[in-house]
Amino acid sequence: xxxxxxxxxxxxxxxxxxxxxxxxxxxxxxxxxxxxxxxxxxxxxxxxxxxxxxxxxxxxxxxxxxxxxxxxxxxxxxxxxxxxxxxxxxxxxxxxxxxxxxxxxxxxxxxxxxxxxxxxxxxxxxxxxxxxxxxxxxxxxxxxxxxxxxxxxxxxxxxxxxxxxxxxxxxxxxxxxxxxxxxxxxxxxxxxxxxxxxxxxxxxxxxxxxxxxxxxxxxxxxxxxxxxxxxxxxxxxxxxxxxxxxxxxxxxxxxxxxxxxxxxxxxxxxxxxxxxxxxxxxxxxxxxxxxxxxxxxxxxxxxxxxxxxxxxxxxxxxxxxxxxxxxxxxxxxxxxxxxxxxxxxxxxxxxxxxxxxxxxxxxxxxxxxxxxxxxxxxxxxxxxxxxxxxxxxxxxxxxxxxxxxxxxxxxxxxxxxx
Amino acid sequence: xxxxxxxxxxxxxxxxxxxxxxxxxxxxxxxxxxxxxxxxxxxxxxxxxxxxxxxxxxxxxxxxxxxxxxxxxxxxxxxxxxxxxxxxxxxxxxxxxxxxxxxxxxxxxxxxxxxxxxxxxxxxxxxxxxxxxxxxxxxxxxxxxxxxxxxxxxxxxxxxxxxxxxxxxxxxxxxxxxxxxxxxxxxxxxxxxxxxxxxxxxxxxxxxxxxxxxxxxxxxxxxxxxxxxxxxxxxxxxxxxxxxxxxxxxxxxxxxxxxxxxxxxxxxxxxxxxxxxxxxxxxxxxxxxxxxxxxxxxxxxxxxxxxxxxxxxxxxxxxxxxxxxxxxxxxxxxxxxxxxxxxxxxxxxxxxxxxxxxxxxxxxxxxxxxxxxxxxxxxxxxxxxxxxxxxxxxxxxxxxxxxxxxxxxxxxxxxxxx
Numbered sequence: 110x111x112x113x114x115x116x117x118x119x120x121x122x123x124x125x126x127x128x129x130x131x132x133x134x135x136x137x138x139x140x141x142x143x144x145x146x147x148x149x150x151x152x153x154x155x156x157x158x159x160x161x162x163x164x165x166x167x168x169x170x171x172x173x174x175x176x177x178x179x180x181x182x183x184x185x186x187x188x189x190x191x192x193x194x195x196x197x198x199x200x201x202x203x204x205x206x207x208x209x210x211x212x213x214x215x216x217x218x219x220x221x222x223x224x225x226x227x228x229x230x231x232x233x234x235x236x237x238x239x240x241x242x243x244x245x246x247x248x249x250x251x252x253x254x255x256x257x258x259x260x261x262x263x264x265x266x267x268x269x270x271x272x273x274x275x276x277x278x279x280x281x282x283x284x285x286x287x288x289x290x291x292x293x294x295x296x297x298x299x300x301x302x303x304x305x306x307x308x309x310x311x312x313x314x315x316x317x318x319x320x321x322x323x324x325x326x327x328x329x330x331x332x333x334x335x336x337x338x339x340x341x342x343x344x345x346x347x348x349x350x351x352x353x354x355x356x357x358x359x360x361x362x363x364x365x366x367x368x369x370x371x372x373x374x375x376x377x378x379x380x381x382x383x384x385x386x387x388x389x390x391x392x393x394x395x396x397x398x399x400x401x402x403x404x405x406x407x408x409x410x411x412x413x414x415x416x417x418x419x420x421x422x423x424x425x426x427x428x429x430x431x432x433x434x435x436x437x438x439x440x441x442x443x444x445x446x447x448x449x450x451x452x453x454x455x456x457x458x459x460x461x462x463x464x465x466x467x468x469x470x471x472x473x474x475x476x477x478x479x480x481x482x483x484x485x486x487x488x489x490x491x492x493x494x495x496x497x498x499x500x501x502x503x504x505x506x507x508x509x510x511x512x513x514x515x516x517x518x519x520x521x522x523x524x525x526x527x
Numbered sequence: 528x529x530x531x532x533x534x535x536x537x538x539x540x541x542x543x544x545x546x547x548x549x550x551x552x553x554x555x556x557x558x559x560x561x562x563x564x565x566x567x568x569x570x571x572x573x574x575x576x577x578x579x580x581x582x583x584x585x586x587x588x589x590x591x592x593x594x595x596x597x598x599x600x601x602x603x604x605x606x607x608x609x610x611x612x613x614x615x616x617x618x619x620x621x622x623x624x625x626x627x628x629x630x631x632x633x634x635x636x637x638x639x640x641x642x643x644x645x646x647x648x649x650x651x652x653x654x655x656x657x658x659x660x661x662x663x664x665x666x667x668x669x670x671x672x673x674x675x676x677x678x679x680x681x682x683x684x685x686x687x688x689x690x691x692x693x694x695x696x697x698x699x700x701x702x703x704x705x706x707x708x709x710x711x712x713x714x715x716x717x718x719x720x721x722x723x724x725x726x727x728x729x730x731x732x733x734x735x736x737x738x739x740x741x742x743x744x745x746x747x748x749x750x751x752x753x754x755x756x757x758x759x760x761x762x763x764x765x766x767x768x769x770x771x772x773x774x775x776x777x778x779x780x781x782x783x784x785x786x787x788x789x790x791x792x793x794x795x796x797x798x799x800x801x802x803x804x805x806x807x808x809x810x811x812x813x814x815x816x817x818x819x820x821x822x823x824x825x826x827x828x829x830x831x832x833x834x835x836x837x838x839x840x841x842x843x844x845x846x847x848x849x850x851x852x853x854x855x856x857x858x859x860x861x862x863x864x865x866x867x868x869x870x871x872x873x874x875x876x877x878x879x880x881x882x883x884x885x886x887x888x889x890x891x892x893x894x895x896x897x898x899x900x901x902x903x904x905x906x907x908x909x910x911x912x913x914x915x916x917x918x919x920x921x922x923x924x925x926x927x928x929x930x931x932x933x934x935x936x937x938x939x940x941x942x943x944x945x
Contacts, residue, residue, distance in 0.1 A: 215906055310919055327745075330749070482631065482944065488637055500728065517924075521897075523769040523896070
């Protein structure tokens with residue numbers, strides 16, 4: 110069988126299973142998730158043996174320590190995955206939630222009810238825990254899921270999917286509702302992106318390159334996730350201690366994630382008095398500063414920023430710093446260079462806080478808090494399938510509801526249109 | 528300037544205007560819409576003169592009478608457009624509607640607020656009233672709009688857009704928020720479909736070919752609209768009078784629209800007793816029946832249906848008819864051939880009604896009512912920008928809310944993540 114035939118066959122199996130998935134009860138889904146959690150723990154050895162194969166290959170290919178760490182599975186990580194499944198089981202099921210019922214033309218009774226998407230395709234890189242997370246969230250929301258992980262984790266992902274499916278076989282859920290694409294070829298992704306009618310939505314999770322490819326080439330609807338060039342604007346009236354804490358947290362708490370702060374915009378009057386103090390702990394934590402000319406004159410340790418730095422998601426201990434003359438200049442900079450992910454202002458001036466919240470076009474806008482809070486768990490959604498940076502369907506942290514659609518149910522007693 | 532440069536420049540102008548559009552008040556938007564309505568009426572002569580040019584060209588090209596009628600503008604149609612603008616002015620503004628405010632991690636206060644999309648691109652054919660409708664709905668929902676109408680209506684659309692923009696010039700809204708693409712080349716659409724970052728969503732409205740092209744080729748997110756291969760299933764227990772009325776209404780009330788009924792599925796026990804009576808008024812209204820073998824044996828006037836007929840949206844007085852053995856066979860047929868638009872059952876059996884509502888995967892599912900009700904006005908939305916047949920973002924009739932996105936506003940007092 111060609112890769113195209115294989116992927117299409119899996120998608121057809123998923124589509125068929127999705128009809129059954131839409132009808133299983135919340136309790137049946139939860140029981141299945143709990144069985145999956147237990148199966149992961151029981152089969153920890155099998156998964157770690159498969160993971161060893163991936164790690165050996167990755168070492169051979171000279172992967173960085175950071176990448177090896179992302180790939181690595183140990184007992185603690187398996188326990189985390191199992192715990193994640195139990196948490197998803199405890200979440201409220203969004204399927205079947207309805208709106209009020211209302212009366213339309215000629216007395217037809219209309220209600221809107223939340224339904225599964227159908228078949229969700231996840232395309233992701235490296236981290237094998239996504240295999241568990243994505244499967245759990247898609248199943249809980251009544252969907253079938255097609256998983257296409259990175260080639261570097263193929264043995265681990267295959268082992269995990271096998272364990273999950275063995276647990277499903279002892280549940281009321283159709284085993285075919287989880288499909289792992291085992292081909293590591295790019296061709297598999299190319300096929301998946303064109304399966305309109307079989308796949309309802311694709312969610313790419315990973316680097317900017319992967320996401321760009323899927324957004325540009327997929328004819329299946331896509332939820333664009335992740336790329337975050339996030340700014341913190343320190344206003345003239347900002348509390349210097351708070352501003353420093355928010356800048357340091359945004360940049361250094363976890364530099365490789367999408368809600369990390371990449372550029373610091375500083376009002377000139379704040380900069381003149383406090384930029385040295387603000388940047389000191391950043392430098393102490395090893396952050397490389399790339400500044401505008403004013404920044405470089407105020408902070409000798411800063412290197413000159415290039416035009417490209419303003420639009421770069423560094424994913425690293427690098428921070429671009431620009432001194433601006435006003436709130437408007439800061440908002441214009443964000444409009445020009447931002448990716449509409451997470452944007453923050455630190456200010457004590459009410460009218461500036463309000464303008465920033467109203468006028469900045471981003472999934473999440475902050476006053477006096479770290480950009481690092483853009484996260485399904487921090488928001489209280491209890492789960493996160495990704496962070497959407499598009500405006501359609503879902504924006505910002507996506508929980509279970511983002512994996513559902515709606516339909517209208519109309520009840521009549523013989524109405525016809527005049 | 529090349530077409531690509533021209534379209535890109537218009538999109539940039541729209542993007543810039545969209546920032547201002549997001550901030551204008553409901554009252555300012557409504558005043559503008561009312562001015563537009565008055566301007567259309569005042570400039571009726573200019574628009575009709577332009578329309579004459581399009582009609583002359585269309586006659587020369589040998590357009591059918593139906594197409595000429597779609598294209599034609601007269602006083603009554605201008606009044607309808609003006610009335611439409613006044614109705615949109617009267618609708619509730621969705622922008623700024625918020626969810627409850629809740630507390631997330633570490634005491635951050637989060638609320639979700641409805642925002643404009645930004646820049647909406649409408650690609651449509653023939654009917655020039657879409658120019659007015661789309662502009663009105665996009666402006667009311669705080670968006671800028673790029674309009675790409677069909678080449679056959681270019682003079683009419685240009686005249687209408689000119690009149691709308693002259694009214695905008697005397698309002699608080701930026702004139703640049705309405706952009707009509709004057710090039711009639713396909714190249715303009717090709718450019719528009721790749722303007723990620725400038726255009727937030729594309730909505731194609733028109734024939735299946737146009738919609739397929741945009742869905743397949745656009746990298747800008749698309750809302751897929753319109754293609755409706757809708758079924759009515761007449762169950763064994765159906766009331767024959769009601770079933771006949773719903774079938775006749777679904778097929779003949781307006782055969783060229785997407786919510787028209789294209790295939791009738793009939794339970795065999797109903798068919799044996801009533802199919803002759805049911806099809807009589809259809810035949811009297813000139814409907815051509817294309818039936819399965821059983822249908823052809825019961826209704827001599829029916830011609831044999833081809834496999835292709837089951838998946839065809841006829842847009843005409845043609846109805847495919849299939850006799851089925853059960854509810855399950857009917858639902859399987861719908862799953863196989865339907866476009867997930869509007870599906871109806873006529874039944875007196877409660878458990879079948881419930882199963883049909885639950886199990887059929889479509890934007891709108893009906894019990895005992897005509898498929899023709901899938902419509903924003905019939906649903907009471909007060910407006911309709913199109914009918915979505917995809918599961919992302921919006922499904923079914925789309926009113927003003929479908930033209931908006933959301934953002935999260937987070938207020939803190941110095942929170943950083945531990």
